[in-house]
Amino acid sequence: MDVLVEIKNVTKLFPVHTGIFSSEKGRKFAAVEDVSFSIEKGRTLGLVGESGSGKTTIANLLLKLICPDKGRIFFNGEDITHLHKYKQ
Numbered sequence: 001m002d003v004l005v006e007i008k009n010v011t012k013l014f015p016v017h018t019g020i021f022s023s024e025k026g027r028k029f030a031a032v033e034d035v036s037f038s039i040e041k042g043r044t045l046g047l048v049g050e051s052g053s054g055k056t057t058i059a060n061l062l063l064k065l066i067c068p069d070k071g072r073i074f075f076n077g078e079d080i081t082h083l084h085k086y087k088q
Contacts, residue, residue, distance in 0.1 A: 001040040003077070005062065010035045010071030012057050031057040035071070 013028040032054035039045045047055050060066045061073060064083065072081045 001042065003038045004041045004043075004075070006038040006074040007058070007061075008036050008072045008074070010058075010061060010068045010073065012054075012061060012066065013069045032061075 011033045012031045014031055016027045016029050018027075035054070035058065037045065047058060049055055057066070061068055064080065067082060072079055074080065
């Protein structure tokens with residue numbers, strides 16, 4: 001079967017917000033780290049995990065609401081990792 005969606009080695013980092021006098025400025029935490037999977041056309045994938053495990057982050061990456069810091073996202077064979085606007 002043809003692959004519809006493929007995620008390769010995706011990592012998304014978010015800044016850690018601390019107090020103004022904290023020595024941890026610039027520190028980031030990995031919401032998802034080195035995630036890879038593919039979904040074939042006509043198939044379904046269930047993503048399960050504990051609270052805070054990165055399920056919503058993966059969904060936001062797939063919907064292009066946020067961009068990954070590392071890795072690639074493919075849709076129908078096309079690299080959409082840094083795609084910002086819909087093609088007409």
